[in-house]
Amino acid sequence: MADSETLKRQAAERAVAYVRSGMVVGLGTGSTAVYAVRRIGALLAAGQLEGVVGIPTAEVTAREAERCGVPLAGLDEHPVVDITIAVSYTHLDVYKRQLVSGISCWSVRARRTPVR
Numbered sequence: 874m875a876d877s878e879t880l881k882r883q884a885a886e887r888a889v890a891y892v893r894s895g896m897v898v899g900l901g902t903g904s905t906a907v908y909a910v911r912r913i914g915a916l917l918a919a920g921q922l923e924g925v926v927g928i929p930t931a932e933v934t935a936r937e938a939e940r941c942g943v944p945l946a947g948l949d950e951h952p953v954v955d956i957t958i959a960v961s962y963t964h965l966d967v968y969k970r971q972l973v974s975g976i977s978c979w980s981v982r983a984r985r986t987p988v989r
Contacts, residue, residue: 886909895925896925896956897946897953898956900934901930906934909958910938913938913941915941925944926951
């Protein structure tokens with residue numbers, strides 16, 4: 874069986890497969906989210922994604938996104954989020970084009986209300 878870091882990376886990459894060019898993406902918090910941010914950054918750098926904007930749920934996520942070249946914004950600039958990636962490698966649930974974990978990460982830095 875794969876180790877937990879491998880499973881986290883695989884879950885994150887699976888979640889990122891739902892991201893399309895031009896989307897506004899809510900970026901979750903935690904170690905699995907780091908893998909998702911890195912994958913989005915790699916796809917942007919390779920030209921496989923374009924025009925993606927991330928809205929981070931935490932400063933740690935924001936720093937990783939900046940390091941990986943993922944453009945960031947807030948809900949004031951982009952009040953409609955196309956997809957939110959808040960992945961737990963132990964629980965991956967697809968619902969209304971949003972990937973959520975057991976405890977969802979809706980409390981985006983700029984606003985403490987659900988993203989719909």
